[in-house]
Amino acid sequence: MSKNNFGNRFLLGLAVAFVLPLSFYMIARVLSKDKIHLPGHYGVERVENATVDGKQVADTIYHKVGDLDLTNQLGDNFSLNGTLDGRIVVVNFFFTTCPTVCPKLIGNTWLLQRAFRRNPKIENGLDNSVHFVSITVDPEHDTIQALRAYADRYKADHDHWWFATGDKKAIYDFARNELKLVTGPGDGGADDFIHSQKLVLIDAKRYIRGYYDGLDTADVKRCADDIVLLTMEKEKKRK
Numbered sequence: 390m391s392k393n394n395f396g397n398r399f400l401l402g403l404a405v406a407f408v409l410p411l412s413f414y415m416i417a418r419v420l421s422k423d424k425i426h427l428p429g430h431y432g433v434e435r436v437e438n439a440t441v442d443g444k445q446v447a448d449t450i451y452h453k454v455g456d457l458d459l460t461n462q463l464g465d466n467f468s469l470n471g472t473l474d475g476r477i478v479v480v481n482f483f484f485t486t487c488p489t490v491c492p493k494l495i496g497n498t499w500l501l502q503r504a505f506r507r508n509p510k511i512e513n514g515l516d517n518s519v520h521f522v523s524i525t526v527d528p529e530h531d532t533i534q535a536l537r538a539y540a541d542r543y544k545a546d547h548d549h550w551w552f553a554t555g556d557k558k559a560i561y562d563f564a565r566n567e568l569k570l571v572t573g574p575g576d577g578g579a580d581d582f583i584h585s586q587k588l589v590l591i592d593a594k595r596y597i598r599g600y601y602d603g604l605d606t607a608d609v610k611r612c613a614d615d616i617v618l619l620t621m622e623k624e625k626k627r628k
Contacts, residue, residue, distance in 0.1 A: 427622055428590070428615040431597040432569050454595045457563045459524065461551035462536040469522065470595055476520045477619050478591045479612065481603055482564060482583065484527035485539045490586050494603040498523060498588070499543050502550050504613050518593075518620050521550040526561070526583050528554045557581075568597065588612055592619050 432452030439448040456470040469478060481498060483491040498521055505519050525531040531539075536552040545552065558577030564570045568589050575581035590599035590612060598619060601612040 427618050428598040431600065451596055452567075452569070454591055454597060455563070455567045457555065457559060457567070459522075459551075459553035459555040459560075460533060461553050462533060462540045462545075463547060463551075464533050467551070467553075469591075473520050473522075475593050477518055477593055477616060479519070479521050479616070480524065480568065480589045480591065481522075481587065482524050482526050482570075482585050484525050484584075485531050485535050486527070487584075490584065490604065494586055494588075495523060495539075495543050497603050497606065497609045498550070499545070500606075501588075501609060501613055501616075502546055505549075505616065506546070519549070519616055522553055523550070524553045524555075524560055524564075526564075528557050528560065590615055590619070592622070 430449075430451040433449055434452050435450045437448045437450060439446055454469070456468050458466065458468050460466050467473070469480075479498070479501065481494060483495055485491075502521055525536065531554055533554065536554060540547065540550070540552045561572075561575060561577035561581060561583060564583055564585065565572055565575070570583070570585050570587060570589070572583040572585060575583070586603045588599075588601040588603045588609065589597060590601070592598045599612060599615050602608040
């Protein structure tokens with residue numbers, strides 16, 4: 390088999406894999422939503438006692454992700470919990486000069502973006518419910534112009550995938566203390582550097598609903614499936 394044929398078959402396989410979430414979405418709409426197992430919550434903060442039907446039960450309180458102010462590749466200021474209120478958000482971290490991990494991580498995020506592009510056959514296409522945010526861990530060097538060039542390189546949909554920069558200390562604090570990524574101790578200073586290959590799935594209420602290896606295509610596919618389920622969860626709550 391030629392190298393080109395192998396590459397084409399590989400890309401076709403990835404394309405099929407990432408069309409499946411949309412097919413799953415259509416099938417699942419027909420089924421009873423009560424039978425769907427939704428993604429769990431991450432980040433237990435405390436357990437409280439509650440009374441339900443006269444019985445004492447344990448009520449688990451999960452971590453709710455705080456806000457973060459950023460600027461995207463278009464030069465627009467935004468906040469994760471304000472501007473993107475009500476949307477499911479997938480967050481990852483990168484830097485534009487990264488030669489190894491980031492290209493594959495961003496490439497797999499592109500597959501996610503493509504899987505959830507607007508489909509005119511689906512009323513209120515999924516892309517209005519899902520937003521992707523890639524945050525630089527090197528804001529000193531990753532200017533807005535650099536982020537725009539990087540976004541264009543990966544054919545990002547500028548309406549639904551933002552490459553973002555901001556205050557380094559705020560970004561590093563957010564990664565460590567809000568998203569609970571294992572990045573080691575640090576204060577966001579000049580000598581501090583984090584580099585995670587995780588995708589973090591945050592629901593519309595700002596609870597963490599999944600961590601995925603952004604370099605593993607199978608795990609990225611699992612993220613896609615979980616996004617579909619969270620979209621269904623949103624629809625169910627609106628009724």
